[in-house]
Every structure is written in C-alpha cells, then in structure tokens.
Amino acid sequence: MDSSDQKRDRVLKAALACRVELMAYARSLIGNYSAADDVVQEAMLVVTRKYDQFEEGTSMLAWCRSIVRIEVLRLRQRQQRDTSLVRRLLDDSIGAAFDEYQSVAQSDDSESWREALERCLQRVSEQGRRVLDARFVDDLGYPQIGEQVGMSLEAVRKSLFRVKKQVRACVESSMRGAE
Amino acid sequence: MTTNDDWEELIDRHMRGELTESEMERLAERLDSDPAARQAFVEESLWDTRMAEVLRGGDDDGAAEQFLSTTASNLDLQKSTNTVLRLMLAAAVAVIVVLSVGLYQQQAQAERRIAEIQSNSPEIKPEPSIAKIIGLSGSLIWTGDRGKIQRELVVGTELSGGTVEGVAPDSWFELQFNDGSTVMISGTSMLTFADAGQKVLRLKDGSLTASVEPQPVGKPMLVHTHTALLKVLGTQFEVKAGLTSTALNVSEGKVRVKRLSDNGEVDVPAKHRLIAEADNELIAVNVPDSVSAWKSELHHKRGGYGEWQPATDNRPASLKAIPLKPPQAPHVTLYLAGLPVDRSNAAPVVVQPDSRFVVRGRLRSDARVHFGIRVSNPNGEFAGMFRGDLDGLQPLSKLNDDGHFEEVYDLKDFTVDPSVIDRKDELASKPDGLILNGVWAFTHTGRPSGLEIHEIELIPPPNKSTALE
Numbered sequence: 001m002d003s004s005d006q007k008r009d010r011v012l013k014a015a016l017a018c019r020v021e022l023m024a025y026a027r028s029l030i031g032n033y034s035a036a037d038d039v040v041q042e043a044m045l046v047v048t049r050k051y052d053q054f055e056e057g058t059s060m061l062a063w064c065r066s067i068v069r070i071e072v073l074r075l076r077q078r079q080q081r082d083t084s085l086v087r088r089l090l091d092d093s094i095g096a097a098f099d100e101y102q103s104v105a106q107s108d109d110s111e112s113w114r115e116a117l118e119r120c121l122q123r124v125s126e127q128g129r130r131v132l133d134a135r136f137v138d139d140l141g142y143p144q145i146g147e148q149v150g151m152s153l154e155a156v157r158k159s160l161f162r163v164k165k166q167v168r169a170c171v172e173s174s175m176r177g178a179e
Numbered sequence: 180m181t182t183n184d185d186w187e188e189l190i191d192r193h194m195r196g197e198l199t200e201s202e203m204e205r206l207a208e209r210l211d212s213d214p215a216a217r218q219a220f221v222e223e224s225l226w227d228t229r230m231a232e233v234l235r236g237g238d239d240d241g242a243a244e245q246f247l248s249t250t251a252s253n254l255d256l257q258k259s260t261n262t263v264l265r266l267m268l269a270a271a272v273a274v275i276v277v278l279s280v281g282l283y284q285q286q287a288q289a290e291r292r293i294a295e296i297q298s299n300s301p302e303i304k305p306e307p308s309i310a311k312i313i314g315l316s317g318s319l320i321w322t323g324d325r326g327k328i329q330r331e332l333v334v335g336t337e338l339s340g341g342t343v344e345g346v347a348p349d350s351w352f353e354l355q356f357n358d359g360s361t362v363m364i365s366g367t368s369m370l371t372f373a374d375a376g377q378k379v380l381r382l383k384d385g386s387l388t389a390s391v392e393p394q395p396v397g398k399p400m401l402v403h404t405h406t407a408l409l410k411v412l413g414t415q416f417e418v419k420a421g422l423t424s425t426a427l428n429v430s431e432g433k434v435r436v437k438r439l440s441d442n443g444e445v446d447v448p449a450k451h452r453l454i455a456e457a458d459n460e461l462i463a464v465n466v467p468d469s470v471s472a473w474k475s476e477l478h479h480k481r482g483g484y485g486e487w488q489p490a491t492d493n494r495p496a497s498l499k500a501i502p503l504k505p506p507q508a509p510h511v512t513l514y515l516a517g518l519p520v521d522r523s524n525a526a527p528v529v530v531q532p533d534s535r536f537v538v539r540g541r542l543r544s545d546a547r548v549h550f551g552i553r554v555s556n557p558n559g560e561f562a563g564m565f566r567g568d569l570d571g572l573q574p575l576s577k578l579n580d581d582g583h584f585e586e587v588y589d590l591k592d593f594t595v596d597p598s599v600i601d602r603k604d605e606l607a608s609k610p611d612g613l614i615l616n617g618v619w620a621f622t623h624t625g626r627p628s629g630l631e632i633h634e635i636e637l638i639p640p641p642n643k644s645t646a647l648e
Contacts, residue, residue, distance in 0.1 A: 020225070020228060020229060020232065021225065023228045023232070024221075024224040024225045024227070024228040025224070027194050027224065027227070027228055027231075028193065028194060028220075028224045030196070031193060031194060031195055031196025031197070031198075032195070032196050033195075033231055033235075084200065085371065085373055085379050085381060085403070086200050086203050086204050086207070087203060088340075088341075088342075088371065088373070089204070089207045089342070089371055089381065090203045090204075090206060090207040090210075092207075092322050092342055092371075093206075093207040093210040093211050093217075094210065094220070095322075096210070096211075096217070097210050097217035097218075097220050097221050098221055099328075100214075100217055100218075100221075101217055101218045101221040101222075102221050102225075113229065114229070114233065117229060117230070117233050118233055121233065121234070132230070132234060133234060135191075135195075136230055136231045136234040136235065137231075137234050137235050139195060141195075141197060157188065160191075161187060161188065161191075164187075164226075164230070167230070168226060
C-alpha cells in the first residue's frame with residue numbers, strides 16, 4: 001500500500017471516529033435527525049474524496065465540521081429554503097460554540113459510554129421509555145406525545161426532562177465507577 | 180420548571196427544529212454572550228445525539244459495515260487492500276455509533292450521490308457577491324455565510340454576505356454594496372449584512388455609519404438592533420447600538436425608526452437625532468451644536484475595550500488595558516484600553532487645532548503610553564486615525580508615588596496612524612476640525628504593564644472652549 005493509500009485510510013478512520021460529534025453539530029444546524037444523518041454521510045463521502053486536502057496534525061474534527069457546514073448549505077440549496085438573517089446568526093453562534101468547546105471522545109470512552117447508556121435506558125419505566133421513544137425515535141412534538149401516551153402537555157415536558165436527567169445521572173455514575 | 184429546565188427545553192426543541200424566529204434569536208444571543216451557555220449547548224447537543232442514536236437502535240454493525248464496504252467499493256477504495264480496509268472498518272465500527280439501517284436500504288440513493296461527486300459536479304454554486312470591501316484597518320474577523328472565518332481581509336474582496344466584527348478600538352471596516360451604498364463600522368462593533376433583493380443589516384453592537392443610495396420601492400434597507408428597527412430609503416446616518424438603547428443621527432434624508440419594545444414609530448429627518456430606549460420618549464430632536472471640549476465619564480459609564488472597574492473609596496473608576504494582538508504583527512501583544520466618544524447622546528465633539536489630549540491613569544512601572552484617536556467627517560464618514568505619541572518616540576510616562584501618571588498629547592504632534600497609511604491620500608492628513616469618534620491608549624512593553632485609564636480629556640485652545648455655532 002503506498003503512502004497515499006495509507007493517508008486515505010488514516011484520514012477516513014479519524015473522520016469516522018468523529019461521527020457522533022458531527023451528527024450533534026449537523027443536528028444543531030438542521031434540527032432534524034434524518035437530514036443530519038444524510039448530511040454526515042455526504043460529508044464522509046467528501047472526506048473520502050478529498051482526504052489529500054487534510055493537513056495532518058491539524059484538527060480532524062474542525063476540518064470535518066467545515067465540510068458538514070457546506071453540506072448543510074447544499075441541503076438547503078436543494079430544498080430551496082431561504083435562510084433568514086436570524087438563522088444565519090444562529091448558525092454563526094453555533095459554529096463558534098462548537099469551535100470553542102467540541103472535542104472528540106476517546107474511542108474507549110465512547111464505547112463505554114454507549115454501553116452505560118444502553119444499561120441505564122433499560123432501567124427507565126415503561127411510561128418513561130414511551131415518552132423517550134416518541135421524542136427521540138418518532139420525532140413527535142410535546143402535544144403529539146401527550147396524545148399518544150395520554151398525558152397533558154406539561155406532564156410530557158416534566159416526564160421527558162425528568163427521565164433524561166435520570167438517565168444522564170445513571171450514565172455519569174457508571175462512567176465514574178468505571179474509572 | 181426551573182431556568183435550567185427552560186434552557187434544556189430550548190436546546191431540546193432546537194435540535195428538532197421547533198424554535199420560532201424569536202426563540203432562535205434568544206438562543207443566538209445567549210450563545211454569543213455566555214461562554215458557559217456555549218459549553219452547555221455543545222455538551223447537551225452531544226448528549227441528545229447519543230441518546231437518539233442508541234434509542235433508534237443504531238447498533239446494526241452488519242449494516243454499517245455493509246454500507247461502508249459498498250461506499251468504499253464505489254469509491255475504488257478496495258485497491259488499498261482488503262486487509263487494511265477490514266481493519267479500518269472494524270476499528271471504525273468499534274468506535275462509531277453505527278449508521279442507520281435506513282441508509283443501507285437507501286443504497287441506490289448513496290450511489291447517486293457518489294456518481295454526483297465522481298462527475299466532479301460543482302460543490303456549491305458560488306453565491307453572488309453583494310458587496311466589496313473598500314476600506315479596513317485594525318483587527319477584524321469576517322464570518323461568511325458558509326461559516327468560513329477569515330481574519331486576513333483585503334480591500335477589493337467581494338463578499339456574499341456574512342458577519343464582520345471589529346475586535347479593537349482601532350478597527351474599522353467599510354463596505355460598498357453593488358448599488359453604491361456604503362456602510363462602515365468602527366471600533367468594537369459587530370455587523371451582519373445580507374442582500375437578497377433587500378438589504379438587511381443587523382448591528383449587534385457598536386457603531387455604524389451608512390450612506391445609502393435610493394432603495395427599490397417597498398424594499399428599504401433594514402437595520403436591526405437590539406432595541407429598534409430602522410427603515411432607510413436613501414440617506415446618510417450614523418447609528419450606535421447597545422443592549423438597551425439605539426442612538427441615531429441623520430445627516431441627510433429620513434430614517435424611520437421602530438422601537439421594538441412598544442412598536443412605536445417615528446421619522447427622523449436630516450440633522451436630527453433620536454435615542455430609542457425602553458423607557459424614554461420616542462422623539463427626534465435637532466442635532467445640538469458641536470463642542471470642542473470632552474471628558475470621558477468612566478465613573479458612570481462602562482463600555483469600550485478593556486476591563487471596566489467601578490470607583491471605590493480609594494480610587495476612581497477605570498478601564499484596565501487588556502491584551503490585543505494586531506493582525507499585522509501577530510507576534511506582538513499590546514495592552515490596550517479604548518473608549519468610544521459618543522456623539523449621539525450629546526453634541527458632536529470637534530477637534531480644534533491646537534487642542535490637547537490629557538490621559539490620566541495608573542501603571543505598574545514607568546512605560547511609554549501610546550495614544551490614538553479616530554475621527555469622522557461631519558456627515559459621519561470615516562476620516563482617519565491618528566497617533567499622538569510622536570511616531571514611536573513617546574517618552575516614558577513617569578509615575579508619582581501612587582503609581583499614577585498624567586500624559587499630555589498636543590494635537591500638532593499627531594501623525595497618521597500606521598494602520599491607515601496606505602489610504603492617506605483619501606483620508607484627512609490632520610484631525611483638525613473633524614469629529615472625534617474614539618480614543619485609545621496602549622503600552623508595548625512585552626508584558627502586562629498594569630495600564631489603567633482613569634480619564635481622558637480633550638482640552639481646546641483657550642478661546643475655543645465654548646460651543647460652536
């Protein structure tokens with residue numbers, strides 16, 4: 001394997017390791033899980049094609065984020081959606097926040113985190129799990145979740161944030177215990 | 180629900196595209212103003228995404244591997260040897276949260292995308308330029324529509340919109356739209372601009388001067404601030420925006436101002452000014468006569484570039500110099516404090532020949548205190564920047580027993596600031612008779628100098644101390 005192939009493999013591997021972080025960034029720009037997933041896939045294809053433009057030693061995550069940002073704009077062009085001034089301002093603010101604070105988890109941490117999350121989700125009550133699934137899997141709004149699970153809008157909000165807090169506390173506790 | 184819950188809910192709804200425009204604006208403002216909020220936002224978005232991935236059952240390793248293999252094959256990755264690819268894929272599968280089954284099922288769609296890339300279709304159609312840079316100096320950051328951040332801007336660059344931020348008191352930036360209208364920001368200001376048939380600007384903070392050509396019927400230039408919306412058909416004006424107020428000076432034409440707190444509207448004609456605050460009367464008044472004396476009022480007004488410290492029993496209010504790396508010399512760290520000279524709240528301050536500037540403050544030890552000013556023409560157009568420190572030969576400021584100093588800068592000694600020397604033919608050669616917009620002082624000692632500004636004063640010659648006609 002020549003050095004070009006080696007670089008391509010290194011770059012793609014490193015880019016794939018950033019996928020969850022890139023999904024978080026794409027979702028925060030688009031506000032839609034499926035579209036964000038699509039955008040990140042597009043970005044990975046661009047990475048595969050343009051790996052030689054990556055300057056090794058610089059931040060892979062930052063490079064990939066810039067590709068994701070372009071893919072988000074491409075998506076909006078395809079959808080022929082005008083971007084409002086407020087939306088542009090918010091995009092800039094989000095970009096700055098991610099530039100400042102986002103980093104990639106170590107792969108071991110990422111895997112431990114995932115296993116802990118799966119374990120903690122199994123402890124959630126049936127009602128809580130229904131609310132989580134409605135919000136995270138079906139992308140339903142609070143009123144629709146209320147109709148589906150027979151709860152008031154306020155009860156849905158409280159339940160959603162209570163369960164999220166419980167799960168987060170459980171995961172963090174597991175991660176601390178594993179250290 | 181608590182405030183924290185509200186914040187979490189805002190992020191939760193944002194991640195699902197449920198926010199209204201006003202909620203988006205609130206989110207942007209909070210992110211811009213609060214580092215802790217930025218950090219929390221990034222963390223929360225990652226939590227939310229991890230939860231979503233696990234709940235959606237994104238653990239189908241086989242599907243992911245299959246998808247990656249398919250992608251690799253289509254992109255002719257196989258020649259990089261199957262062994263390495265397998266290793267790479269195995270490692271990737273181990274560390275990533277897995278791609279959705281849906282994407283596997285949408286293989287045909289992925290292939291279309293690959294074909295699109297392989298056919299070298301253009302990445303993005305370049306957005307048309309709406310304006311070009313016609314002047315700039317000092318530290319500036321431009322963020323384009325595509326999130327590209329650029330610090331090395333040059334005159335003549337064409338822009339398709341975005342946000343420009345002046346990050347130092349000596350920063351200024353002048354932009355000309357395709358129809359000839361010009362806008363200029365100076366000092367620590369932040370402006371977002373767009374033109375999709377109608378010019379839309381947002382002055383988040385700082386000072387903007389504009390000279391606007393007649394705009395299309397029904398599509399006035401819009402200038403948003405925190406507290407007001409300005410509608411401009413064709414005119415010259417200057418606006419200063421802060422969190423709680425917007426101050427407008429109109430030189431020519433007419434500007435309609437809408438106060439956001441109560442939707443009150445008023446037209447501001449030429450040679451009039453108006454301050455839009457939540458609790459004042461929305462009324463345009465004549466621009467007052469100019470004055471030739473000015474004194475900073477740090478004891479009751481914070482702002483400017485530096486760390487403001489309130490007065491105590493033992494010491495006056497001050498503005499402490501903070502580090503600044505000039506873009507033209509990034510290896511240098513200056514310690515700088517700067518103040519805007521607000522002409523909107525009071526009469527414009529005219530710099531008379533033979534005036535003197537006096538800077539009073541504290542230093543940790545003897546140091547050269549360099550001093551500069553920014554001036555404009557009476558219509559608000561940028562006129563130049565000048566240095567009063569004898570072109571680098573400024574003597575060391577001597578301290579008294581309390582560490583205080585007082586330095587005098589005679590106007591006759593002022594020279595063109597090096598940052599605008601390349602435009603000296605277009606700008607004023609002396610500040611005499613021009614409107615004072617901003618002042619700053621700095622040290623260049625290679626380490627923190629402890630520079631604190633207590634007061635800056637413009638003292639006119641003895642026979643020019645009264646208001647001018």
